[in-house]
Amino acid sequence: MLFLMFQLGRDRYVLETGQVEAVLPLLATKQLPGAPAGVAGAISYRGRPVPVIDLAVLALGRPAEPRLSTRIILLRYPSGPGRDDLLGLLVEQAVETIARDAADFTTSGVEAGMPPYLGPVASDERGLIQWVRGEALLTPEIRDILFRQQAAEP
Amino acid sequence: MSADTDPMTTDDIAECWREIGVSGDRSCPELDEHLHCRNCPTHAQIARKLLDRPLPPGYRDEWTRHFARPDEKGPEGEEVDSVLIFRIGEEWLGLPTGICREIAEPRPVHSLPHRRSEAVRGIVNVRGELLICVSLPALLGIGAAAATRGAERIAIFPRLVVTGEETRHVAFEVDEVHGLHAYRAHERGAVPATVGRAAASVVETMIPWNGRAVGCLDAKRLLDLIDRSIA
Numbered sequence: 160m161l162f163l164m165f166q167l168g169r170d171r172y173v174l175e176t177g178q179v180e181a182v183l184p185l186l187a188t189k190q191l192p193g194a195p196a197g198v199a200g201a202i203s204y205r206g207r208p209v210p211v212i213d214l215a216v217l218a219l220g221r222p223a224e225p226r227l228s229t230r231i232i233l234l235r236y237p238s239g240p241g242r243d244d245l246l247g248l249l250v251e252q253a254v255e256t257i258a259r260d261a262a263d264f265t266t267s268g269v270e271a272g273m274p275p276y277l278g279p280v281a282s283d284e285r286g287l288i289q290w291v292r293g294e295a296l297l298t299p300e301i302r303d304i305l306f307r308q309q310a311a312e313p
Numbered sequence: 314m315s316a317d318t319d320p321m322t323t324d325d326i327a328e329c330w331r332e333i334g335v336s337g338d339r340s341c342p343e344l345d346e347h348l349h350c351r352n353c354p355t356h357a358q359i360a361r362k363l364l365d366r367p368l369p370p371g372y373r374d375e376w377t378r379h380f381a382r383p384d385e386k387g388p389e390g391e392e393v394d395s396v397l398i399f400r401i402g403e404e405w406l407g408l409p410t411g412i413c414r415e416i417a418e419p420r421p422v423h424s425l426p427h428r429r430s431e432a433v434r435g436i437v438n439v440r441g442e443l444l445i446c447v448s449l450p451a452l453l454g455i456g457a458a459a460a461t462r463g464a465e466r467i468a469i470f471p472r473l474v475v476t477g478e479e480t481r482h483v484a485f486e487v488d489e490v491h492g493l494h495a496y497r498a499h500e501r502g503a504v505p506a507t508v509g510r511a512a513a514s515v516v517e518t519m520i521p522w523n524g525r526a527v528g529c530l531d532a533k534r535l536l537d538l539i540d541r542s543i544a
């Protein structure tokens with residue numbers, strides 16, 4: 160299984176590449192006034208508006224640093240039953256992919272109280288890598304705010 | 314981008330490969346293990362640091378404009394397929410990416426005793442795995458012309474391509490590998506009648522690439538043809 164790796168602070172996290180539509184460079188985002196914390200704004204991808212959330216804000220409480228290695232991962236996000244919408248994730252150090260067996264990931268032992276998107280961990284020579292569940296990234300409130308309007312269209 | 318706006322600086326990069334590595338005095342203890350700096354994880358890590366630079370001016374706006382433009386190449390939702398483009402003699406062919414396993418440097422082919430078939434060249438060792446090496450020119454009836462074309466290009470490297478289903482791998486030699494090429498369904502064209510009979514049975518469609526027509530091989534029929542030639 161191929162995973163896309165990125166970093167939050169000093170720690171490494173992976174997303175399953177099957178959920179990833181594309182990896183974009185750091186684009187200018189249109190601010191969404193009044194959006195909840197963590198929503199960096201919206202970008203236009205091939206003419207289609209895509210909401211972007213800043214994972215560094217959600218996990219670390221500070222915005223991602225503007226560097227060449229900071230990228231926007233376009234995720235196919237299951238926004239409702241039977242439908243996928245694109246969701247941009249602003250992450251740092253999205254420069255690597257790794258191939259690992261899904262069975263290499265085991266529970267970290269401290270599941271209780273963790274954000275629901277953090278999954279099992281795998282280890283390599285540099286330490287632990289945690290699997291991020293793309294579908295659990297948004298709280299129901301943020302998900303409703305981001306995708307309610309699109310869902311309302313015919 | 315002009316030199317003075319380029320934020321790339323070499324000040325904060327420890328160029329160990331120029332000091333103790335292959336471009337220096339070769340005193341690095343890691344060289345015993347990795348043989349060349351390009352194999353060393355430290356080298357890879359320094360290379361990744363280049364991506365930690367701040368954004369060049371205009372970078373964000375330029376990419377924002379690029380991705381805001383609609384994709385003109387074809388209607389949205391159209392199937393995109395990709396092939397590995399390689400050359401045999403004068404022919405450029407495409408191998409479906411799904412059955413492309415590995416591209417390796419050519420290596421000695423050990424011939425099999427009592428095997429006089431032109432299609433099977435012998436056995437090759439790819440990282441400890443012994444694979445049957447078939448001759449695609451013989452299978453497809455393409456003349457492996459000793460072409461000297463491309464003299465204007467500096468370097469052309471023959472390669473060994475490993476193909477096959479998930480567990481059964483087969484290798485074949487090619488004169489050159491271009492790389493992967495993604496194309497859209499509407500670019501597919503019919504196979505002209507001038508393509509040789511053996512080749513026509515496995516060439517599924519033609520796609521334009523670099524001003525040439527590339528014959529894309531059909532995965533199933535190609536592997537069937539290889540299987541039959543081995544049996």
